[in-house]
Amino acid sequence: MGPYLVGREKVREFAQSVSTTNAIHIDVDAARAAGHPDVVAPPTFVAVVVEPAVGQLLGSLDTGLDPARWSTGRRARGITGTSWPASSSLPA
Template sequence: MPVNPELVGRDFPPTTPYLVGREKVREFARAVFADDPQHTDLITARALGYADVVAPPTFAIVVTDATLQQLLGEPDSGIVLKNVLHAEQKFRYSRPIVAGDELTAKLSVTGIRAMGAAAMVTSESEITDAAGGHVVTTTSVLLVGEGDA
């Protein structure tokens, strides 16, 4: 089944709030080789004016993943996971993510472009803090093929 073109404009419900933990930030920083001390050392982060350690910029994908799971689980999407390649990821920040943030994400499908038997599905996840303030918008592009991958 090809990707459902009626996904464009579809909004998904907000995700369950995600509490950013200090150790999660440290683990993620180590995993992506983000060796700036603000990612792992509380004293350094506070000296820079942050309340806690600062997550590396790509940490937002941890929160975005819950929204992408909503899209991939949509019964009428026409998207079969084994045929998906994560083609592109962008981040547009209002402020850094820091340990202690409670973040919620909301996904919207913003575009589908046919490419032969495949399709490029673009979505945006707006991530906000507990007060409703914008933190980051992530843009994900999935390349969805048909048939056996």
């Protein structure tokens, strides 16, 4: 498999959704000053790439978890609030 190519604006959107404080994730000039050719995705961006596969796996198991309520996916889509079942001890 080759590289996973993502546009600059998607990297910026994700960086802002996870409240990054490092300018290399949002500002091209800051990224270039740090030696990168363009903005750099935050380390947590990998969740965007693996979420569909993990969702398929967990969706096929009887875990009682709803993949649509995972905090990374919810946060990247701007969804807020607690939505885990009352019986769950996992944070939203």
